[in-house]
Amino acid sequence: MKKETIIYAFYNDDDVLLKDAQAFVSQGLWVSDVFSPFPIHGLDPIIGVKESKLGYAAFAYGLIGLTLALLGMWYFMIHDWPMNIGGKPNFEFVYNLPAFVPVAFEFTVLCTAHGLAFTYFCANGTFPGVKADNPDPRTTDDLFAMEIKLEDNPNFSLDQIKSMLSKSNASEIREKQNCETDTCCNK
Amino acid sequence: MGHISHNNFREPLILGEKSYHDVTVDICAPIERKPNMLWASLLSLAAIIAVWGIGNILYLLGTGIGSWGLNNTVDWAWDITNFVWWVGIGHAGTLISAVLLLFRQRWRMAINRSAEAMTIFAVVMAATFPAIHAGRYWLLYFVFPLPNQFGSLWQNFNSPLLWDVFAISTYFSVSLVFWYIGLIPDFATIRDRIKSPTAKRVYSLLAFGWSGRAKHWHRFEMVSLILAGLATPLVFSVHSIVSMDFATSVIPGWHTTIFPPYFVAGAVFSGFAMVLTLMLIMRKVYKLEAYITRGHVEMMNIIIIVTGSLVGVAYLTELFVAWYSGVEYESYAFLNRATGPYWWAYWSMMTCNVISPQLFWIKKLRTNLIFTFIISIFVNIGMWFERFVIIVTSLHRGHLPSTWSYFYPTFVDIGVYIGTIGIFFVLFLLYAKYFPVLPIAEVKTILKATAEKFKVSDNQPKK
Numbered sequence: 001m002k003k004e005t006i007i008y009a010f011y012n013d014d015d016v017l018l019k020d021a022q023a024f025v026s027q028g029l030w031v032s033d034v035f036s037p038f039p040i041h042g043l044d045p046i047i048g049v050k051e052s053k054l055g056y057a058a059f060a061y062g063l064i065g066l067t068l069a070l071l072g073m074w075y076f077m078i079h080d081w082p083m084n085i086g087g088k089p090n091f092e093f094v095y096n097l098p099a100f101v102p103v104a105f106e107f108t109v110l111c112t113a114h115g116l117a118f119t120y121f122c123a124n125g126t127f128p129g130v131k132a133d134n135p136d137p138r139t140t141d142d143l144f145a146m147e148i149k150l151e152d153n154p155n156f157s158l159d160q161i162k163s164m165l166s167k168s169n170a171s172e173i174r175e176k177q178n179c180e181t182d183t184c185c186n187k
Numbered sequence: 188m189g190h191i192s193h194n195n196f197r198e199p200l201i202l203g204e205k206s207y208h209d210v211t212v213d214i215c216a217p218i219e220r221k222p223n224m225l226w227a228s229l230l231s232l233a234a235i236i237a238v239w240g241i242g243n244i245l246y247l248l249g250t251g252i253g254s255w256g257l258n259n260t261v262d263w264a265w266d267i268t269n270f271v272w273w274v275g276i277g278h279a280g281t282l283i284s285a286v287l288l289l290f291r292q293r294w295r296m297a298i299n300r301s302a303e304a305m306t307i308f309a310v311v312m313a314a315t316f317p318a319i320h321a322g323r324y325w326l327l328y329f330v331f332p333l334p335n336q337f338g339s340l341w342q343n344f345n346s347p348l349l350w351d352v353f354a355i356s357t358y359f360s361v362s363l364v365f366w367y368i369g370l371i372p373d374f375a376t377i378r379d380r381i382k383s384p385t386a387k388r389v390y391s392l393l394a395f396g397w398s399g400r401a402k403h404w405h406r407f408e409m410v411s412l413i414l415a416g417l418a419t420p421l422v423f424s425v426h427s428i429v430s431m432d433f434a435t436s437v438i439p440g441w442h443t444t445i446f447p448p449y450f451v452a453g454a455v456f457s458g459f460a461m462v463l464t465l466m467l468i469m470r471k472v473y474k475l476e477a478y479i480t481r482g483h484v485e486m487m488n489i490i491i492i493v494t495g496s497l498v499g500v501a502y503l504t505e506l507f508v509a510w511y512s513g514v515e516y517e518s519y520a521f522l523n524r525a526t527g528p529y530w531w532a533y534w535s536m537m538t539c540n541v542i543s544p545q546l547f548w549i550k551k552l553r554t555n556l557i558f559t560f561i562i563s564i565f566v567n568i569g570m571w572f573e574r575f576v577i578i579v580t581s582l583h584r585g586h587l588p589s590t591w592s593y594f595y596p597t598f599v600d601i602g603v604y605i606g607t608i609g610i611f612f613v614l615f616l617l618y619a620k621y622f623p624v625l626p627i628a629e630v631k632t633i634l635k636a637t638a639e640k641f642k643v644s645d646n647q648p649k650k
Contacts, residue, residue: 039404076341102350130396137379142207
């Protein structure tokens with residue numbers, strides 16, 4: 001069973017955390033994540049959060065929506081049962097295309113937004129009923145927590161990391177043993 | 188710690204000395220305390236009106252559309268007036284959160300959450316009207332292209348009425364998703380604070396297990412930006428399509444190409460008026476004066492001047508084009524609006540929508556909260572009359588003088604309309620009690636840069 005040692009360094013201020021994160025990373029200490037009550041701008045490149053690919057996903061959903069809408073309207077209006085409405089017959093897709101623009105646009109937006117939202121929830125692993133794992137309830141209020149995993153930093157020992165953190169501007173340091181089942185911690 | 192980067196060129200957006208913790212406490216306070224008498228009595232009043240409205244709707248569904256005051260000449264009246272009025276009101280929320288996000292207008296953060304809530308509830312009210320005015324409402328599912336047993340009969344995708352179905356349902360569901368994604372981090376804040384175990388369980392469920400990781404925030408901002416980019420053309424498309432319900436017909440008074448931009452401007456105009464009506468009360472009751480400042484009200488009033496003037500120009504353009512076209516039916520339709528049997532509706536509209544917002548050119552008036560509140564009510568009324576004028580005055584004088592008629596609303600017309608206002612306020616009051624009325628996380632991101640003074644919290648563990 002894989003055991004993990006996590007060290008949390010708590011901060012009172014986002015700018016201080018940002019400066020310390022920069023210092024740790026330049027010394028070779030890998031910061032695995034940061035918990036914060038709001039997005040800290042400028043943090044992502046420091047701790048190596050990669051640019052999200054959600055934009056590409058959104059584009060793909062948009063294309064699917066557009067294709068489905070046009071295909072559907074072609075089938076309903078041109079192929080399956082062409083009608084002559086108000087002297088304007090539906091025999092050619094291209095001639096009818098201007099009238100299809102509004103629904104094609106709306107359906108594209110519909111598919112993009114919902115597809116994107118679903119992908120976003122999947123990527124985050126956030127769904128109704130999922131348990132939150134922020135290290136302290138105040139990290140959704142005014143506390144900022146840096147998460148450092150011992151296993152991610154083979155060049156540092158636990159004491160080395162702790163001494164580095166205690167020399168920094170962190171207001172509190174906490175250590176947590178994480179295991180996949182409850183029993184392994186007791187052993 | 189906690190530097191102050193006060194911007195000398197702009198008014199501060201958050202007044203007083205606030206820390207991150209103060210923001211949380213201020214916004215969570217109404218959720219954490221017991222409901223007070225004022226809220227309970229307002230909710231009861233709204234609920235009574237709502238129940239009366241639902242009763243009227245049930246009576247309408249049981250009796251049929253004949254219980255409305257419609258006749259052979261005026262065959263669309265309050266139903267569609269109310270529909271367009273509510274959809275228009277529902278335009279401010281997404282405009283504030285999407286368009287102002289793209290323009291990086293940070294003052295939007297004080298109002299976007301409630302404006303979006305208002306949008307969603309208004310669109311629900313709007314959608315009620317096409318649903319109940321259908322007559323044979325048990326066949327309503329046929330607005331969607333479902334495989335069916337009617338031979339190969341499909342919906343008419345050339346019809347703006349069908350475009351409207353797609354526009355309204357897309358607008359409603361996309362606004363809802365946009366709003367909810369923004370709410371998740373704030374629900375997490377409430378979850379981590381609230382004492383009652385039942386409430387904690389409910390907010391945990393609503394918060395989707397949000398823990399505020401850097402990776403999640405990164406995706407959050409990306410998704411917000413993309414959804415804003417999608418919602419922006421959506422806002423403009425929805426009311427354009429609503430206007431095409433009229434503009435693509437051949438009724439004099441409806442058949443005008445100016446309708447789409449004119450309707451969009453009108454929708455933003457009425458939406459901001461409703462936001463002001465609601466926010467001015469909420470600011471007072473919830474003591475949010477530090478977050479919704481006079482500066483915010485002034486910004487919204489400036490948007491009211493711009494959109495109100497656009498609407499005014501559109502009214503005058505309609506009159507000019509009616510004369511300049513040389514089409515006598517078109518000229519008559521507009522002359523009849525201003526001087527015919529419905530002159531009172533036309534001039535109410537003109538006074539409320541064109542004259543009243545022009546008073547906001549005076550700085551003293553646009554920064555006066557009571558005056559703003561009164562004007563916002565005027566605009567709400569004026570925009571209802573605008574739709575009434577367009578729909579009813581264009582219909583009541585057809586090409587055949589023997590069909591000329593006048594529209595009298597019945598108690599069902601009035602009951603259903605007043606009832607939707609009741610239902611809207613029930614939803615809004617419940618929202619105001621149980622949801623964070625300001626975006627907590629977003630306000631914190633602008634706290635250091637835009638607050639009058641930034642305070643380091645004393646709620647922190649000291650080293």
